Amino acid sequence: MARRKKQLIFENIEVIDAGARGKTVAKAPDGRVIFLTNTVPGDIVDIRTGKKRKAYFEGTAIKFHKYSDKRTEPVCEHFEHCGGCKWQNMDYKHQLAYKENEVKNNLIRIGHLELPEITPILGCEKTYFYRNKMEFSFSNSRWLTLEEINSEEEIDNRNACGFHISGMWDKILDVSKCHLQEDPSNDIRNFIKNYGIENGLEFYNPREQSGLLRTIMLRISSTGEIMVVIQFFKEDKLKREGLLNALALEFPQITSLQYVINGKGNDTLYDQDIILFKGRDHIFEAMEGLQFKIGPKSFYQTNSTQAYELYKITRNFANLTGNEVVYDFYTGTGTIAQFVAKNAKKVIGVESVPEAIEDAKLNAQLNNIENVEFYAGDMKDVFNNSFIKKHGQPDVIITDPPRDGMHKNVVAKILEISPKRIVYVSCNSATQARDLSLMKDQYNIIKTQAVDMFPQTHHVENVVLLELKGS
Numbered sequence: 001m002a003r004r005k006k007q008l009i010f011e012n013i014e015v016i017d018a019g020a021r022g023k024t025v026a027k028a029p030d031g032r033v034i035f036l037t038n039t040v041p042g043d044i045v046d047i048r049t050g051k052k053r054k055a056y057f058e059g060t061a062i063k064f065h066k067y068s069d070k071r072t073e074p075v076c077e078h079f080e081h082c083g084g085c086k087w088q089n090m091d092y093k094h095q096l097a098y099k100e101n102e103v104k105n106n107l108i109r110i111g112h113l114e115l116p117e118i119t120p121i122l123g124c125e126k127t128y129f130y131r132n133k134m135e136f137s138f139s140n141s142r143w144l145t146l147e148e149i150n151s152e153e154e155i156d157n158r159n160a161c162g163f164h165i166s167g168m169w170d171k172i173l174d175v176s177k178c179h180l181q182e183d184p185s186n187d188i189r190n191f192i193k194n195y196g197i198e199n200g201l202e203f204y205n206p207r208e209q210s211g212l213l214r215t216i217m218l219r220i221s222s223t224g225e226i227m228v229v230i231q232f233f234k235e236d237k238l239k240r241e242g243l244l245n246a247l248a249l250e251f252p253q254i255t256s257l258q259y260v261i262n263g264k265g266n267d268t269l270y271d272q273d274i275i276l277f278k279g280r281d282h283i284f285e286a287m288e289g290l291q292f293k294i295g296p297k298s299f300y301q302t303n304s305t306q307a308y309e310l311y312k313i314t315r316n317f318a319n320l321t322g323n324e325v326v327y328d329f330y331t332g333t334g335t336i337a338q339f340v341a342k343n344a345k346k347v348i349g350v351e352s353v354p355e356a357i358e359d360a361k362l363n364a365q366l367n368n369i370e371n372v373e374f375y376a377g378d379m380k381d382v383f384n385n386s387f388i389k390k391h392g393q394p395d396v397i398i399t400d401p402p403r404d405g406m407h408k409n410v411v412a413k414i415l416e417i418s419p420k421r422i423v424y425v426s427c428n429s430a431t432q433a434r435d436l437s438l439m440k441d442q443y444n445i446i447k448t449q450a451v452d453m454f455p456q457t458h459h460v461e462n463v464v465l466l467e468l469k470g471s
């Protein structure tokens with residue numbers, strides 16, 4: 001072990017694991033964990049530590065003695081700098097194994113749960129170009145490589161359109177080809193960027209809060225429909241219409257072309273008026289004969305193909321016969337509720353975003369589903385005695401909370417009313433394990449199934465079936 005300022009150098013260390021936050025894991029000779037970003041399990045490396053926390057280090061591999069046989073060549077030219085698909089350098093079958101293991105470890109170590117035999121994780125057939133929604137940002141402060149910084153040459157164009165660089169709020173990595181969304185995603189983004197540069201549309205300056213072009217949101221649905229929403233920082237009718245007309249002419253296949261003028265400090269669209277320029281103000285997603293109307297603010301699972309697999313597993317675990325009252329908590333736009341409705345007596349969905357609930361009601365009408373009801377509000381407030389009195393004792397609860405998991409009062413209320421069956425869908429198995437540990441005295445875990453929705457990243461979805469003990 002050598003010392004360099006406050007940093008430490010550890011030599012010949014094997015990388016042993018991958019998991020939380022997309023980082024890989026090695027151990028220092030004293031047993032302390034080192035989290036790394038630029039390695040794959042099986043690599044043998046020298047490590048320079050950076051940030052030291054109490055119980056672990058953050059580090060970087062500075063020399064490779066052996067490359068792991070779990071490695072594969074990243075397909076994306078931006079891999080090294082982007083940070084969006086951190087696991088691209090690991091063969092997909094190994095990515096799946098680490099995800100499966102992460103879920104299992106969380107359920108056992110955090111939840112102290114007794115698990116049934118674990119069914120293998122369900123991988124994606126499509127490991128690239130699987131996202132239906134992408135967001136890109138403009139900046140006149142393109143992130144520069146070290147080579148560019150050290151070069152003597154003057155950099156005259158620092159306009160960029162792509163992704164934020166982690167830890168540098170004002171820097172954007174300029175992306176020429178992203179492997180996450182099908183074509184014409186890249187063509188549309190590059191067209192807008194090039195048009196902007198050629199026609200003097202200033203790119204957003206995040207420090208000074210100035211410029212015109214701010215963000216692009218691009219949705220391509222499984223039905224092939226395309227939505228483009230361009231966010232401008234200020235009003236400039238001439239330049240805006242020039243761009244939108246040129247885009248519409250170049251890509252006549254765009255179903256919905258919309259824009260926003262947002263002069264706020266942040267670029268979230270959710271509190272903004274979105275203005276239709278051409279086509280419809282929505283596109284459609286379709287799943288097993290159901291249609292879902294998707295507006296610019298609607299939530300829809302980002303990987304449509306795997307969402308279908310996830311919902312089939314959920315429906316299968318719920319094992320409905322047509323006579324059950326089902327509560328679908330954290331229902332979003334009511335997709336799971338509608339997906340299981342034909343197998344249930346009635347389904348009640350709850351969601352905090354009122355616009356999502358409006359979409360859910362509209363979609364249920366569109367799909368001629370009459371046995372679903374939707375309510376907007378925070379779960380911990382809505383799910384109370386009068387709610388239960390109104391809708392009846394549920395036979396099955398399906399719950400799909402955000403990454404933070406369920407509020408403890410929601411868990412307590414579920415335990416109080418004790419439905420026979422609970423299907424818990426989660427995008428964060430650590431909080432899922434925490435919640436399940438609160439339920440383990442009353443419920444047995446019957447099945448658990450991990451589903452990969454996001455290849456090349458560490459994210460993983462997990463579905464657990466619980467049954468009331470003694471039922």
Ligand SMILES: C[S@@+](CC[C@H](N)C(=O)[O-])C[C@H]1O[C@@H](n2cnc3c(N)ncnc32)[C@H](O)[C@@H]1O
Binds near residue numbers: 300330335336378401
């Ligand atoms: C993981 S998404 C699930 C969406 C839906 N089940 C689906 O498959 O499309 C979680 C949802 O919970 C909603 N949500 C977050 N916190 C909530 C709360 N406290 N009460 C109710 N809904 C909440 C979010 O708006 C989001 O739509």
